[in-house]
Amino acid sequence: MTESTPARPTDTAVRRTGPGRSEPGRSEAGRQVRPATEGWSQKKDAEGRPMLQFASPKRGKPPVHLADLTPEQRVEKVKELGMPGFRAKQIEKHYFRHFTSDAAEMTDLPAAGRDELIAGLLPPLLTEVRRLETDRGDTIKFLWKLHDGALVESVLMRYTGRITLCVSSQAGCGMNCPFCATGQAGLTRNMSAAEIVEQVVRANRLIADGGLGDPRKVGHEGERVTNIVFMGMGEPLANYARVMQAVRTMVDKDHGIGMSARGITVSTVGLVPAIQKLTKEDIPVTFALSLHAPDDQLRDELIPVNSRWKVDEALDAARAYFDTTGRRVSIEYALIKDMNDHAWRADLLAEKLNARGKGWVHVNPIPLNPTPGSIWTSSEPDVQNEFVRRLNEAGIPTTLRDTRGKEIDGACGQLVATEDDQRAADTVPTA
Numbered sequence: 017m018t019e020s021t022p023a024r025p026t027d028t029a030v031r032r033t034g035p036g037r038s039e040p041g042r043s044e045a046g047r048q049v050r051p052a053t054e055g056w057s058q059k060k061d062a063e064g065r066p067m068l069q070f071a072s073p074k075r076g077k078p079p080v081h082l083a084d085l086t087p088e089q090r091v092e093k094v095k096e097l098g099m100p101g102f103r104a105k106q107i108e109k110h111y112f113r114h115f116t117s118d119a120a121e122m123t124d125l126p127a128a129g130r131d132e133l134i135a136g137l138l139p140p141l142l143t144e145v146r147r148l149e150t151d152r153g154d155t156i157k158f159l160w161k162l163h164d165g166a167l168v169e170s171v172l173m174r175y176t177g178r179i180t181l182c183v184s185s186q187a188g189c190g191m192n193c194p195f196c197a198t199g200q201a202g203l204t205r206n207m208s209a210a211e212i213v214e215q216v217v218r219a220n221r222l223i224a225d226g227g228l229g230d231p232r233k234v235g236h237e238g239e240r241v242t243n244i245v246f247m248g249m250g251e252p253l254a255n256y257a258r259v260m261q262a263v264r265t266m267v268d269k270d271h272g273i274g275m276s277a278r279g280i281t282v283s284t285v286g287l288v289p290a291i292q293k294l295t296k297e298d299i300p301v302t303f304a305l306s307l308h309a310p311d312d313q314l315r316d317e318l319i320p321v322n323s324r325w326k327v328d329e330a331l332d333a334a335r336a337y338f339d340t341t342g343r344r345v346s347i348e349y350a351l352i353k354d355m356n357d358h359a360w361r362a363d364l365l366a367e368k369l370n371a372r373g374k375g376w377v378h379v380n381p382i383p384l385n386p387t388p389g390s391i392w393t394s395s396e397p398d399v400q401n402e403f404v405r406r407l408n409e410a411g412i413p414t415t416l417r418d419t420r421g422k423e424i425d426g427a428c429g430q431l432v433a434t435e436d437d438q439r440a441a442d443t444v445p446t447a
């Protein structure tokens with residue numbers, strides 16, 4: 017869309033939601049586009065409500081794996097497989113600390129029965145279909161095939177002083193957000209806890225082998241993923257129990273990967289009851305809310321789950337998360353040209369956040385990443401800057417997120433299995 021910006025909104029309804037900020041003639045009111053005016057039609061269910069898929073379609077379950085089990089269950093499973101329980105601890109060490117599932121490398125286990133034991137506890141879960149690199153090897157996108165042929169992606173990013181892995185929690189997504197490629201493709205199924213954890217283990221293996229960044233550089237020794245963001249495919253809180261089992265395994269120092277909880281970010285469209293449940297867990301992960309609009313009128317269309325839980329309810333739940341955990345929450349806001357990037361919306365967002373207190377939140381605007389067939393574009397740089405400036409001026413710490421991986425369709429909202437991915441996957445035998 018390249019039309020020049022008229023001085024007043026074309027949508028009178030929007031003006032009602034920003035009282036005092038967008039009177040006719042105010043220059044910041046700007047042009048208003050909405051998903052429907054851009055040709056997107058929201059899929060509706062039989063009752064006429066926006067289509068949301070919460071239940072995972074029934075498919076064959078992935079094999080049970082060490083990382084699906086609690087430490088006690090692992091001991092039981094080892095005994096079932098005919099070995100003494102203490103062997104569980106050895107297998108945990110191989111898998112979570114040395115990132116291997118290969119029985120041949122586990123020479124501290126008795127040779128007799130070793131293959132059967134490992135086949136029973138560490139069945140293959142992710143088959144690598146392909147790997148795309150950008151940023152001189154500092155960003156890598158993996159395409160994985162699951163046991164039933166479902167495809168998921170993860171993106172590994174080296175930054176100065178940290179290594180972040182963006183993981184998927186579902187194959188596809190049922191939340192139907194119009195600007196997100198994953199959301200448009202629908203939900204294939206929930207991932208198991210072990211399928212989630214295995215993405216981290218495989219990334220750690222690649223790092224240990226010197227595969228992230230220039231292999232000639234020294235300093236890979238002992239390096240591993242330091243930060244995890246649940247911002248790949250899927251809505252993590254719609255797969256709550258498995259995501260939490262995965263998180264527990266990631267943070268477990270004795271029986272898991274041993275990461276710090278604050279390095280793990282759970283991002284959600286705003287499933288309020290699940291946010292409340294997360295608040296009561298004793299794991300202070302970083303919490304991120306994908307808000308994208310401060311007014312229900314627009315958010316109803318941008319984030320269809322807003323038909324269930326409104327902006328104010330989602331913000332109240334986010335604030336309660338801060339109160340209980342002491343962890344500052346993030347608000348994600350994809351800036352979409354003429355859709356949600358108006359100055360009055362920055363002001364309204366600041367007002368709603370400030371109304372809930374100081375120091376509990378920061379805002380992370382993300383310039384919209386292009387998705388296949390989408391007519392929406394990211395905001396102009398001066399509009400982005402103005403949006404950020406207004407929030408900061410109102411006392412809300414706000415930093416534009418640098419998104420990585422656009423060149424390899426690996427950035428936020430771009431993860432979707434394409435026909436080309438499917439063809440590539442068809443040539444790879446499933447493990």
Ligand code: SAH
Nearest residue numbers: 196247250251283284306348384385428429
């Ligand atoms: N379902 C979760 C996590 C996955 S998406 C959630 O919605 O929070 C991770 C982030 O990328 C979310 O904030 C999402 O809104 C954002 N996103 C989706 N599509 C995008 C796009 N095309 N450009 C930029 N960000 C996008």
